[in-house]
Structures are given as structure tokens and as C-alpha cells.
Amino acid sequence: MYPIVIQKQIENPVNPVFANHETFHPRFGWLKKGFDAANKNPGIFLQDDAPVHLGVGKNMVRAIRYWCSAFKIIDKNNYPTTFGEKLLGNNGWDSYLEDPASLWLLHWNLLKPTCEAAAWYYIFNIFRDLEFTKEDILTGLKDYIRNFNKNIAESSFVKDVNCILRMYATQDLIRDNTPIEDSIDCPFNELGLIRHFGKNYQFKIGAKANLPVQVIVATCLKYASWVSQGRETINIPSLLYDEGSPGMVFKLTENTLCEAIETVAKEFDAIILSDTAGLIQLSFTDEPKILAEKILEQYYHS
Structure with a gap:
């Protein structure tokens, strides 16, 4: 289970809408x-x-x-x-969308404020279990929905949970050893964020082979621009465990995050990974949003 770190709250991170996808996950094209x-x-x-x-x-x-x-x-x-x-x-x-990096950016963009997919926001940012069943998610989601003081039909968030699992879970094989059709037709399966085995699901924590370090660091800078306004540092625990952070959205470990920052810092002098009295921080000397765009521009045009 992830620890919970107290953060500066992002204003209105979620619009409480459910099941607007007509039961369809996003398909190729x-x-x-x-x-x-x-x-x-x-x-x-x-x-x-x-x-x-x-x-x-x-x-x-x-x-x-x-x-x-x-x-x-x-x-x-x-x-x-x-x-x-x-x-x-x-x-x-x-x-x-030929580069998996673009799917990671879209995944980030889906969950960033204001998120128009409340169940997605809950599962990746609020729900803290690493291994779970569909029933675990539904139970937690029911409690989460009460925060919005809205009367949401249970069928709506059941549809959302089913859609999320089709969208992200790497499916088990069915009897004839062929993948379930829905999983073939969703590009976000490529991210490998959720494993599915039997009745259980599990977040894949740590390094992802197709998640570029540039995307990790660019999203860290974007997140810092929301929660560290006016400051030129943000601590690594916040980037890992705070609601809406890259660590939660991408399911990262400290090693994965720090290695990404160190790698990108070799190309950008404005980025520094510092360790002061045991507190590891990401520091930046340029405006973080602009710096994030520079990193992505360099990645896509290299």
C-alpha cells in the first residue's frame, strides 16, 4: 500500500462525471x-x-x-x-500515436486537473491498494462518490470500473490461448499499468520499458507548477505519493523517479536533483511549465 503524503491541495481536481463513455474504452484511431x-x-x-x-x-x-x-x-x-x-x-x-510516450502523455492528461473521468482519478490517485479485486475498487469508489454529494447510480460506476480494467489491464488468456478481444483493441494496454490474473489485479510499480524519462520529468515539472507556485523546488515524496502526482499516475518508485531526473538533468542545466539533510528534492531554475515543454520538444524532435 502507498503511503499518504500531505500536499497543497489542487483546486477542483475532479469533475464528478461518470459513465459518459457509452461503455466504450478509447480504441485505436x-x-x-x-x-x-x-x-x-x-x-x-x-x-x-x-x-x-x-x-x-x-x-x-x-x-x-x-x-x-x-x-x-x-x-x-x-x-x-x-x-x-x-x-x-x-x-x-x-x-x-505511434510512440508509446504519447500514450503516457495522454494518460497523464486524462488525470490532470480538471479530470473529467472521476473513477479513473480515484483508482490511480486515491485508491492505495497495490493488489485488488474489482469488488475492492467498487467498494472504495462508492465511499469516494459520497464526497461529491451527488446521487450516482451504481450502474454508472460499475460501467466505469469495467471500462478502466478493459482499458489498462493486461488480460489473462482465454481457453484457446488467445487474448480477450477488447484488450487487443485498446492502445492503453501497452502501458502495462495493471496486471490481471484470475480474479485479482495488480498495479505494476516501478520502471516501465516504454515510459521515457523525459515524460516523467516533464510531468514532474508540470505538477510542480500547480503545487509549488513561486518555489523552485519540490520534494521527491510529494512527486511520488501526493494525489495527482506523476508517481501515482505512472506508479513509480523512488529509484525510477530519481534516475529519470538524473538522466534528464545531464541534458538540461536548469534541472537539479539535490539531497539536503536527507531530503531529496527536484530543483529547477527555469519556469517549470516552460521547461517541461522544452523537454518534450527535444524528445519528439531528437
Whole structure:
């Protein structure tokens, strides 16, 4: 179980919405398809002929719109966001999401404030068990939902939990030794964040082979810009264990985090990993948001 570290609270980190995905997890090609369609015509999702233009069913149109908004590649009015343009635009970092780094950035973007996927936020940031069953998540989620003083149908958060596990869990093999179909059709399985064995699930903690150090450090700097405003340091325990931190979102260990910072610091003089009286800190001499963008630009253009 993760320790809990007291942090400066992020204002309004979650919008308590549930089951807006129409039971569909994000599928290969959906985010690019939705982004491009919205870029050409922000009203596309409300048109009667949207299923024809997008090549999917009516419920899937609503799901694509939801996921594009939840991942913050389009805004509430269906216009491309700055992040969406940088990642998926015609000259974007990775327009067709061929690099797993982009999936990690999208995973981060889904959970960052304001998160439009409350059950996802709960499971990755509030729920602290490392090994669990679906029932464990549902029990904890019921308690979490009470914080919002909203009457949420149990069927809604059951749909969310099922969607999360399809989206992230590396599935067991079925009888004929072929993977479950849903797991093949979700790119976020590639992240390997959750293992599934029998009735149990387990977070994979520590290094991830396809998670670049640049993404780890860039998200640390973005997080620091939210919770360490005006300061040029943030301590490693906060980056590991605080709600909404890269350590929680990516399920990192201290060694993984510190090694990532040390590696990136060799390329960027503005980044320093310091140890003062036993307190390990990330220090930065540039504005953290700008520095984070520089790191990502260098990564994608190298």
C-alpha cells in the first residue's frame, strides 16, 4: 500500500462525471479521428450524419467526443486545445500515436486537473491498494462518490470500473490461448499499468520499458507548477505519493523517479536533483511549465 503524503491541495481536481463513455474504452484511431473531425468542423459530433463521417455507430460518436474531451485534446466547445495541436496536429509531435510516450502523455492528461473521468482519478490517485479485486475498487469508489454529494447510480460506476480494467489491464488468456478481444483493441494496454490474473489485479510499480524519462520529468515539472507556485523546488515524496502526482499516475518508485531526473538533468542545466539533510528534492531554475515543454520538444524532435 502507498503511503499518504500531505500536499497543497489542487483546486477542483475532479469533475464528478461518470459513465459518459457509452461503455466504450478509447480504441485505436479514435482520438486522431475525433481530433481531425473537430479540427475541420467543431459541430461534427452533433450532426445527424456524424456516424457517416466518422465511420462508427451513433453511440460511438458520443464516446469519441467524450474521450477527446476527457483527454483534453479538444475543449468543451469541441475546438482543438493547445495540447491537442502539439500532439496530433498536422505537424504535431506524434500525429498517429505511434510512440508509446504519447500514450503516457495522454494518460497523464486524462488525470490532470480538471479530470473529467472521476473513477479513473480515484483508482490511480486515491485508491492505495497495490493488489485488488474489482469488488475492492467498487467498494472504495462508492465511499469516494459520497464526497461529491451527488446521487450516482451504481450502474454508472460499475460501467466505469469495467471500462478502466478493459482499458489498462493486461488480460489473462482465454481457453484457446488467445487474448480477450477488447484488450487487443485498446492502445492503453501497452502501458502495462495493471496486471490481471484470475480474479485479482495488480498495479505494476516501478520502471516501465516504454515510459521515457523525459515524460516523467516533464510531468514532474508540470505538477510542480500547480503545487509549488513561486518555489523552485519540490520534494521527491510529494512527486511520488501526493494525489495527482506523476508517481501515482505512472506508479513509480523512488529509484525510477530519481534516475529519470538524473538522466534528464545531464541534458538540461536548469534541472537539479539535490539531497539536503536527507531530503531529496527536484530543483529547477527555469519556469517549470516552460521547461517541461522544452523537454518534450527535444524528445519528439531528437
